[in-house]
Amino acid sequence: MSGKNIVIALDAMGGDNAPSEICAGALKAVEKYNDIEIVLTGDKEKIKSCGVDNPRIHIEHASEIIDPDEHPANAIRKKKNSSLRIAMEMVRRGDAQGCVSAGSTGAIVAGGVLVVGRLPGVDRPALGVPIPSIEKVSLMLDVGATVRCTPKNLLQFALMGELYSRKIMNVANPEIKLLSNGTEEIKGDDTVLGARELIEQYEKINFGGYIEGNEVVWGHADVIVCDGFNGNIALKLGEGIMQGLKSLLTDEVKKSFMAKAGMVLMAPVVKKLWKRFNYEQYGGSPLLGVNGAVIKAHGRSKSPAILSAVSVARNFIYEKVNDQLEIRNEG
């Protein structure tokens, strides 16, 4: 490997379409970027059979795979030869600056903390996800790394989200809001209220107060801060509504000739809207607060989504995002 290049470890065995689509994504990535090298971790023979012949693609053999149903922390601890663990060990040792996986979210979070390690000053990591809204694409964090949070955790999420929005999502002066049960100051629980007080002390943060569930849809914030419990429920609810509507609409349209004809005429509009609200289109989800660029790709990722997640990891490393995080010791 050339010392000048950005090195990204890519878990070849994680996700529904591993290893073929992961390998195809790796090829796309080295074709697109001249400055990266990719180390595919996983079953050497299987990876080779996918045809990854490129001088900037390497293979690190891993004999084990972490199953999505395994207890995340136990799996990361015990399966030392798993493709995910080996990718993360590379980041820990500095042999790679980042890693990408479409495997179990829980295992990626556990590995981020237990193997890659937290950034100095960061108490808990946050998984961010770019969510498409009517006006823009916002970043929501945390959506599943830290179930319940202290006000200080939420403050740190705000700082990490602000930096990510600015550096990776190219928002000039991102507005940060806290997800709450109403926008009035009397709303919120003790945690959200405590976070509000801490965030308001940071002059550098463009803080907009609380955001309600319905405003999330309209994009009334660039960064939406919440605990992992709420974030996870909100994200899955949104996904579920979109999938449910799609399924119902398909069933209903089948029943009527008129509706079928109408659907043909409306197809371009429906496809456009569907694509716009499919958050999987918007690249990978960063695990923020760990000592490297750890990017989670969706479990259903095909090669374009893998390329997108690798691009995010590359930008994260290129922009030196982690070096710019300023966490004061307080709160």
Place this chain on the structure above:
Amino acid sequence: MSGKNIVIALDAMGGDNAPSEICAGALKAVEKYNDIEIVLTGDKEKIKSCGVDNPRIHIEHASEIIDPDEHPANAIRKKKNSSLRIAMEMVRRGDAQGCVSAGSTGAIVAGGVLVVGRLPGVDRPALGVPIPSIEKVSLMLDVGATVRCTPKNLLQFALMGELYSRKIMNVANPEIKLLSNGTEEIKGDDTVLGARELIEQYEKINFGGYIEGNEVVWGHADVIVCDGFNGNIALKLGEGIMQGLKSLLTDEVKKSFMAKAGMVLMAPVVKKLWKRFNYEQYGGSPLLGVNGAVIKAHGRSKSPAILSAVSVARNFIYEKVNDQLEIRNEG
């Protein structure tokens, strides 16, 4: 008033369409049900001018109105002559068995606790809302009465929700689930886990474990139990997505002649789906755990929605729901 009849106090001044649509709803209700009398609370002259001439409709003058922007508890305490407070005082005194309002949710919750009073054994009230899903209409509670909950609060919500689902929503053996960030037992935070342990001890409860955000959409539970913080965010997010899609679709369709023609052909299907998922269609939202039938109608309610909320209050009283709540002293 006849002692045999069910008496419902109806806040004539609450909601976007007060008092005209509230009064029209009252008329519809006494026409539909022979066994109810309605007491409209509010400005006597304004109510009279709406034409509510019926021997089973009465007026109780109230000189004040609680504004949606007022601090709920302060407003309920100070505005003793408000239409909502007077309606709730009637329930407290036993002059009415229930009350209905399309006014401020916060004030209704505050009044439920401070004026009507909690049921013996109930620690905190819960606002339930019937939510339409793909397979059924589920009851979600709490959606805004009790922001953060103890495990015992959630257990009580499960018991109240079970009873309401059975008696008012006519579900034979309702399945109860806890809203969580995953369905596996290792998911959930301490509160949800604690609630799970308490609920599992109740053999009478048909308990199905955790439910995720996406499963809510499919209707994988009859009763979904959560704290008011999560419930409020989830409800508003769902509302927001539906409104957002409607608005985007309308805008996009305008841009294309083909899509416009397609929309005309698809209109019956779209209207059918829209109606099905418009949760305002599904009657009022019960404030459970208070000593009377307190039903919140949506702020945008027109007369059919008011009729629907009054019907729910009538059924709640008729079925003696509160008398059947069995809360053990434990947890």
